[in-house]
Amino acid sequence: MTDGLTERARTHLPLTDAVFHLMLSLADGPAHGYGILLEVEERSDGAVRMGTGTLYSAVKRLRDQGLIEDVAAPADPGDSEAGGDPRRRYYGLTALGRAVLREEARRLEALVSFARRKSVLDAGGPG
């Protein structure tokens, strides 16, 4: 099924690693800048290390493209470190952003399954 949104989402593909991680960390709900960085680092076990400037460059670009938007701070703050702070700005995915994330994940999945069919992943590796 390809609706108009998916069609539009595909024009944004592929995403860079940093942008994909950024958007992924917003998949569960809005977060502020520091929270995004924390999640990216933890999720990737420190493998992805994003500079603060780079993050906000990406935030600005994604917002200009309508993939994320400023949202109100969540009423119920989460863990203490990423704690809700009314003075901070929170960013959330738009419908288009969510579609882009989904399409990018599908694209990557397709790539991986091609690789799997070629038995690329069976040959040793770090287990």
Next chain:
Amino acid sequence: MSPGRAPVLLRALARLLPAEFRREFGDEVLAVAARRVATGRKGLGAESLDLMRTVIRERWSAVRTDVLDLTKAGGEPMGTLIRDVRYAVRMLWKTPVVSVIAALSLALGIAATSSMLAMADGFLYSPIPWDEGGEVVNVNMRNPARNIPSGGGLSAATFFELRDSDAFAELALYASAITNLSEEGRDPEQIQRVVSSPGFLDIVRRSPAVGRAFTDEDALDGAEPTAVLMYPFWERRYGADPGVIGRSVEIGGEAHTIIGVMPEDFELIPANVQVLSTSNFEDQRTNHLRQYLVVGRLADGVTLERADAEAASVQQGVAALADAEAYEGWEAQVEWFRDIFPGPTDTRLIQVLMAVALFGLLIACANVANLLLGRAEQRQREVSVRTALGAGRGRIIRQLLTESVVLAGIGGAVGLGLAVMLVDWFAFSMPAELPRALYPQLSPRVLVISCAVTLGAGVLFGLAPALHAVKGDLRNALAGSRGGTAGRSRRRVRNAFVISEFAVALALLTGAGILVEAFQTIAGGDPGFESSGVMTFVVAPTADRHPDGEALQTFRRSALEALEARPEIGRAALMSHLPRSRNGSLTNYTIDGQDPPARATDLQANWVAASPEFVDALAARMTSGRFFGPEDGADTPPVAVVSRAFAERHFPDEDPVGRTLHLSRDQSGAAAGSGRRIVGVIDDVAMDRLEINARPSPTVFVPVAQTPVRTLAFAVTAAGSDEGLPPAIREAVLSVDPTLPVGSLKTLDTHVAEQLAGPRMIGVFVGGIGAIALLLAALGIYGVMAHSVVQRTREIGIRVAMGAERGTVIGMVTRSGFGLVGVGMLAGVPLAWLMYRATQAALGELVGLMSPVGPFLGVTVVLIGVAAVATLVPAVRASTIRPARVLGGE
């Protein structure tokens, strides 16, 4: 954590972010980064590096957005462009004074730049037509001990040895000399002739357009002499008649058959040659005089270095066989012809002039940007209204840029018109020896570059005002209020322009000052002679009619007698060459009673043979002793007169009269044995074309009666009016020798003006650009100060109301003006230093060390004076502000 507590490095970097990004994310970036650094999640270095990358990324992206906006603005590009241009012209028309000043500044800057480009194109980047491949070499001599890096002539003896070496595929020697051409039924004419060895025209890969070239047989001893005419001479003397081929003419008293005419575009160096002939120079095989020019092409696979080494070793072999003195200190070398013309001095000089012109253009651009910035402020309301009506940012930038490009276009058109005149003037000032191929020219590529420079200037000075115009705050502008961040930032930009204008002006004027001073020095102050009312000409008696020294002396006496017998003529003097001549003679010498120099060639002076009338005819001055008289003849004791510079060099504390000199030029006769007794000291006469040592060179005069010379220069004064002089001179000379043409008949004033035209041109050009730069810088600071007074009217009004004295107000305004000038001057010092070094490098061989202190201080004083006037006028106006009116008005 608040951004205020972020590390200072991060805060500094964040300030570099584009305004839009900084407003939106600046604080957040700082807060997050500071927190990550504080919690140890990220190093300060890594964060700083990342922030720096972000600055570059965001800045670049902002520029890209603006450019995209520009290209997208407007639906139909052509229609919009025409509308924009029309609107631009209307807007420029609305403020005619600003527009005219701006266009004129640009016109001057572009005229200077274009004409310098034309000069560089002609001189530096156009090869001589017959050396387009750059493969022709020149063999010449250098003398490191005497600081002559290149250009000394080769001896025929060396040439013959070198021609047999396998380093060269082809090699030819040539020499150029003044001689006479005569034939039946026509006036004789003095010509410049090049005699070359066979193969010369093959080396330059040219053959006659009419008739045939020389063959080896033509060069044989005893062969019938032949001549090939240069095209302009053929055109002028024979009306381009092909029938001259086969005609017999007398050249230098010898019958020659004309066999060909060279093509129109063929030029030699020197270029003022009329006739070519050929000789195998076999009788010169043992001649060691270093007097020939040698050109050639290298054999296949031979490098310049190998040929150079070969030439040096061959030369040493020749020197070992010959009288060692003939070559003392001289070494043969091989150079690419293209490296000699233009030489390094010419190249550097043109580069410095180019820099001067570009600096001038830069100042013009800064000034125009400043003018437009001032106007943009006045138009803030208009821009705001248009924005409010929905015009996009890009649209407005584009409109304002169109205005500046239209302005630049007008300036560029006027500038190119001026450049055409300047280039004509440059070409007029070129010496006759220079081939036309090297003349300045507004070639297509010069025009293309000039147009690009014009367009670039338009965008350059248009961008700052345009970008600032759209940054203004809409509500403030509409409400009629001033100030705010946009106003402050505009003021900063204008101040920056004034500062850089003064910095560049200081550098430019220092460079200009040094160049002007240098050329004034080498063009000389007091030349030591009077040039007005003196007519000069040159004759070259030929060997067939005046075979030996005795015959030449007879000719000299009769010529002077015939001239002075004419009622039109007052005094007639004769000399080996005129003052301010390119082709002077030199002599080595020793002085009895003084230690001889380490080498015979170490002591060198100008050498002039002159008749007794020299002092009277040229109004030269004796400082002691006497000049020559009729008593100094071939049979009386040899005498000499030395110049004041000579006397000061060797006799600082005594009168040289009575001392004895030995000259290397006196190779035979009485003077060779006994030397010459000094009978007088003459005040320095500028015999050199340019005084490259910053004062007249030491000169030795000898009586022409004691030294026959073959090329005679005459200086003649009129008895009454000087109108009848030229025919009287011709008739007098023809009465002595009916075959002898009178050459270079002109007034001494004209001769001097011709010789000094080049340096004068550079002086006027550089001085002119300097004066324009000064004017522009003054206008710049005046504009800024006047504007700031208008801006501060209210504040000043309040101060006056509170009891500020008139002096206090003037002081306040002046201080802020001088603040700018001071910063500009400080910033200009290193620039001026660079300019001085560049100028010095360019003039190195010309004048050696010139101190920058004089020009620098002079320029500083002038700049401060100009700044004072430009600041005081608005300051005085500020002091007359009446508080009641100002405060009541708002």
